[in-house]
Amino acid sequence: MNPFILFIQQLVNGLRVGSIYALVALGYTMVYGIIRLINFAHGDFIMVGGYTLAFTVPLMVAAGMPAWLAVVAAIITCAITGVLVEKLAYSPVRRRGNRMSSLITAIAMSLLLENGAQVLFGANPRGVGTLFTLPNIGMFSGTTLLTIVLGALVMVALQLFVNKTKMGRGMRAVSEDKEAATLMGVHVNRTIAITFAVGSALAAVASLMYCAQYNQVTTTMGSMLGLKAFVAAVLGGIGVVPGAMLGGILIGVVESLSKAYIGTLTGGVITSAFSDAIVFAILIVVLLVKPAGILGSNAGEKV
Amino acid sequence: MMKLKKDSQKGTLLNFAGIAVLFAALLVFQQSSLATPYMRGILIQCCYVIIMVTSLNIPNGFMGQFSLGHVGFMAVGAYTSALVTKALVQAGVPYTGLPGYAMFLIAVLVGALMAGLFGLMVSVPALRLRGDYLAIITLGFGEIIRVIIQNIPIAGGKGLAEGQAGQPLIGIKNFSNMYAIVGLTIVCVALMYAFVRSKYGRAIKAIRDDEIASEAAGINTTYYKVLAFTVSAFFAGVAGAVFAHRGLGTLQTSDFTFVKSTEYVLMVVLGGMGSLTGSIISAVVLSILPEALRAFAQYRMLIYAFLLVLMMLFRPIGLCGTWEFSLLDTLRGIRGHKPKKPQAPAAVKREEVSEDA
Numbered sequence: 114m115n116p117f118i119l120f121i122q123q124l125v126n127g128l129r130v131g132s133i134y135a136l137v138a139l140g141y142t143m144v145y146g147i148i149r150l151i152n153f154a155h156g157d158f159i160m161v162g163g164y165t166l167a168f169t170v171p172l173m174v175a176a177g178m179p180a181w182l183a184v185v186a187a188i189i190t191c192a193i194t195g196v197l198v199e200k201l202a203y204s205p206v207r208r209r210g211n212r213m214s215s216l217i218t219a220i221a222m223s224l225l226l227e228n229g230a231q232v233l234f235g236a237n238p239r240g241v242g243t244l245f246t247l248p249n250i251g252m253f254s255g256t257t258l259l260t261i262v263l264g265a266l267v268m269v270a271l272q273l274f275v276n277k278t279k280m281g282r283g284m285r286a287v288s289e290d291k292e293a294a295t296l297m298g299v300h301v302n303r304t305i306a307i308t309f310a311v312g313s314a315l316a317a318v319a320s321l322m323y324c325a326q327y328n329q330v331t332t333t334m335g336s337m338l339g340l341k342a343f344v345a346a347v348l349g350g351i352g353v354v355p356g357a358m359l360g361g362i363l364i365g366v367v368e369s370l371s372k373a374y375i376g377t378l379t380g381g382v383i384t385s386a387f388s389d390a391i392v393f394a395i396l397i398v399v400l401l402v403k404p405a406g407i408l409g410s411n412a413g414e415k416v
Numbered sequence: 417m418m419k420l421k422k423d424s425q426k427g428t429l430l431n432f433a434g435i436a437v438l439f440a441a442l443l444v445f446q447q448s449s450l451a452t453p454y455m456r457g458i459l460i461q462c463c464y465v466i467i468m469v470t471s472l473n474i475p476n477g478f479m480g481q482f483s484l485g486h487v488g489f490m491a492v493g494a495y496t497s498a499l500v501t502k503a504l505v506q507a508g509v510p511y512t513g514l515p516g517y518a519m520f521l522i523a524v525l526v527g528a529l530m531a532g533l534f535g536l537m538v539s540v541p542a543l544r545l546r547g548d549y550l551a552i553i554t555l556g557f558g559e560i561i562r563v564i565i566q567n568i569p570i571a572g573g574k575g576l577a578e579g580q581a582g583q584p585l586i587g588i589k590n591f592s593n594m595y596a597i598v599g600l601t602i603v604c605v606a607l608m609y610a611f612v613r614s615k616y617g618r619a620i621k622a623i624r625d626d627e628i629a630s631e632a633a634g635i636n637t638t639y640y641k642v643l644a645f646t647v648s649a650f651f652a653g654v655a656g657a658v659f660a661h662r663g664l665g666t667l668q669t670s671d672f673t674f675v676k677s678t679e680y681v682l683m684v685v686l687g688g689m690g691s692l693t694g695s696i697i698s699a700v701v702l703s704i705l706p707e708a709l710r711a712f713a714q715y716r717m718l719i720y721a722f723l724l725v726l727m728m729l730f731r732p733i734g735l736c737g738t739w740e741f742s743l744l745d746t747l748r749g750i751r752g753h754k755p756k757k758p759q760a761p762a763a764v765k766r767e768e769v770s771e772d773a
Contacts, residue, residue: 151548206728213482214732216548217685217724220678224721232714336674340559343552386582390563393556400553401541 122252123373124366129257129326131365132264136319137342138349138357139271140312146288146352147308148207153219154198156339157226158313161194162187162320163241163330164234170242181244181325187317195313196306198222204302223336230332238329245325260322267318268358274311275354284308288352337389341368344396350409359407368392427744434743435602442598457663460592462703463601464658469683469699470608470692471651476681477689478612479644480624481543482551484677485558486652488538489531491672492561493653494660495571497527498588498667502575511589520591520661524600527660528653534561535649536642543641546627558677566669584668591661604654609692609740611647620644621690679717682724687735694736 137159144152169183206218247255275281283304286294295301323338324330341364349360372385399406445451468490475483500523505511511519538557545553565571566582573580574587611617619640622630631637660667683702688694706716727734 151552202725202729206725206732210728210732212547213480213689214728216482216551217681218728220681221721221724221728224678224682224717225725228715228717228721232718340555340674344556347552384567386567387563390560393559396556397541397553397560400545400549404545404549 123369125253127366127369129260131362132261133319133322134342134345134365135358135361136315138346138361140315141343141346142351142357143308143312147305150215154222154226156335157223158191158316159320160335162191162317163324165190166324167239167241167330184321188314191313191317192310195309199309227332238331240329241324256325341392344392347406348399350406353408356406356408430743458707460597460662462700463597464655465699465703466601466696467604468655468680469695470605471648472680473684473695474644474648476684479620483554484551485554487672487677488558488561489535489649489652490656491565492534493527493531493656494667495565496530497523497657498660500526501589524654524657527657528650531653532646532650535646539642539645562669562672584666586666588660588665590663592663597658604651682720685734688737689734690738691736693741694734
C-alpha cells in the first residue's frame with residue numbers, strides 16, 4: 114500500500130482514539146480544576162457507561178429505535194454515578210480530611226466500581242451489538258469519521274457551556290476561588306456536583322465511541338483508558354479545558370503513529386509493544402519539563 | 417539518662433527473647449501436622465507482603481510522599497534475583513543445603529540493590545513533584561518498568577540466553593525455606609524500624625509534617641526524600657526476591673500491575689500511615705483473610721475498597737495511626753505501669769498541618 118495513504122490512515126485512527134481520550138480527559142480536567150482532585154474513578158465511569166449501553170442497546174433495538182439512542186441512558190446513569198460518588202464519598206472526606214485522604218478515597222472508589230461491576234456482571238467481556246451502520250467514506254470507515262465529528266461537536270458544546278452560560282461561569286469562579294465564589298452567590302456544592310455530572314456524561318459519550326469501535330465491554334476497560342486520558346489531561350495542562358482536548362488528540366495521534374512506525378524508526382529495538390510505556394514516558398517528560406502542561410499557566414483559563 | 421540506657425538494654429533483650437519465642441513457635445509449627453504446603457505458602461506470602469507493605473510505608477506514611485508505583489521496584493528485585501539464581505545454578509553452583517542459603521542471600525541482595533538503584537533513578541526526577549503529581553509520576557514509572565521487563569528477552573521464557581520476550585519467566589528454583597524467610601523478614605523490619613527511628617527517620621517525618629519548615633530548619637529535604645525513596649525501593653526489592661523464590665517457579669509481569677500497587681497502598685493506609693506495626697498487622701490479616709474466607713473471594717476487593725472509604729471517612733490516619741508496638745511497654749502495661757507517653761498528639765498535629773495545605 115502507498116506509504117502516504119498508510120500514514121494518513123494512521124493519523125485518522127490516531128484522531129479517533131484521540132477524540133475518545135480527549136472526552137475522558139475533559140472529565141479529569143474539569144474535576145481537577147474545581148476541587149484539585151485526581152478522580153481515579155473517572156476511568157470507571159466509562160465502564161459504567163459501557164455496561165449501560167450493553168444492557169440498553171438490545172432494548173432500543175427491540176423497541177425499534179436506533180441503537181445509538183441508548184447513549185441517553187448511559188449519559189443519565191453516568192451522571193448519576195458521578196454525582197453519587199461525589200456526594201457519598203468525596204465530599205464528606207474532603208470536608209474532614211486532607212488532600213491525601215481524598216486521593217486515597219478516589220483510588221478506593223475506582224476499586225469499588227471495578228470490583229462491584231465484576232461481582233454484578235462477571236469477568237467475561239459482554240457484547241454490545243452494532244451501534245451504527247454507516248457506509249465507508251473513501252478509505253475511512255464511517256464509524257471512525259463519526260467518532261471524530263462527534264468528539265469535535267461535544268467539545269465545542271462544552272466550550273460554549275463553560276464560557277457562555279451562567280453555570281459555566283459559576284464553575285470558572287469556583288475553580289478560581291471557592292470562598293470568593295461563595296461570597297458572590299455561587300452555590301459551590303451544587304456547582305461541584307454539576308461538574309461531576311457533566312464530566313461523567315462526557316465519559317458516557319466516550320463509552321459510546323469506545324463501544325462503536327470494539328463492540329464489547331469489560332469491567333476493567335476503563336482503567337488503562339482512564340490512565341492514558343489522565344496523561345492527556347496533564348499533557349495539555351490539567352484544569353484547562355482546551356488543554357484536555359489538545360492533550361487527548363496528541364496522545365491519540367502519538368500512540369497510533371508510534372505503534373505503526375517505532376519499530377522501523379529504531380531498527381526494531383523498541384517495538385510497538387512499548388506503546389503504553391511511550392505514553393507514560395511522555396507524561397514523565399511533561400511533568401519534569403513543564404508540569405503545568407502545554408496550555409497550562411497562571412493566566413490560562415481554568416475550570 | 418541512666419534509666420533510659422537501662423531501658424533500651426532491657427528492650428533489646430526482650431526483643432531478642434520475643435524473636436526466640438517466634439522461632440520456637442515456627443519450629444513447633446514446622447513439626448506439627450499444620451505445616452502443609454498450603455499453610456507454608458500462606459506464611460511465605462505473609463512474609464513478603466510484610467516486607468513490601470512496611471517498605472511502602474516509608475515514603476507513603478513516614479514521608480507523606482505518595483508512591484503508586486512501588487510494585488515496579490518489587491518487579492525489578494524479583495526478576496533480578498531470579499536471573500541471578502538461574503545464572504548461578506546454570507554455572508553449576510550447588511543449590512541445596514548451606515550453599516543454597518548463600519545463593520539465596522546473594523540473589524536477594526543483588527535484587528534489592530538493583531531495585532534500590534532503580535529507586536534512586538526514579539526518585540531524583542520524580543521527587544521534584546509533590547502530592548498527587550508524585551503519585552501519578554510513580555505510577556507512570558511503575559508501568560514503564562513493567563512494560564520494559566515484559567519486552568526484554570532475558571526476563572521471559574527460560575531466561576538468560578534462551579529467553580523469550582513476553583513470556584512468563586519459568587524454572588526458578590524454590591528457596592522457600594521457612595526459617596530463612598521469616599528470619600529475613602525480621603531483619604528487614606528491624607532495619608526499617610531502626611531507619612525510621614534514626615536521625616534520617618526524624619528528618620523524613622519532619623518533611624511530612626511541614627516541608628518548608630524543615631527546609632528552613634536546615635534539613636536537606638531533597639537528599640532525605642531521595643534517601644527514603646531509595647531505601648524503600650531496596651526493601652521492595654527484597655520482597656520481590658522472596659516473591660520470586662516462593663516456590664511456584666514462575667514470574668510474570670501481570671504480578672506487578674498497577675492494581676497490585678493499589679492493593680499494597682491499601683494495606684499501608686488501612687494499617688496506619690506512619691506505623692510499621694500497623695503495616696505488619698494489615699499485611700498479615702489481609703493475606704490470611706482471603707484464604708480463610710474463600711467463599712467470599714469475589715467480594716474481597718469490593719470489601720477492601722469499602723473499608724478504605726469508611727476508614728477515610730472516620731479514621732483517616734488508619735488503624736494504628738503512628739502508634740508502634742513495643743514489647744517493653746506492653747509488659748509494663750500488663751504489670752500496671754502507665755505507658756510513658758500517649759502517641760495521639762502526633763497524629764492530631766499532622767491533620768492540622770495538612771488541612772491548610
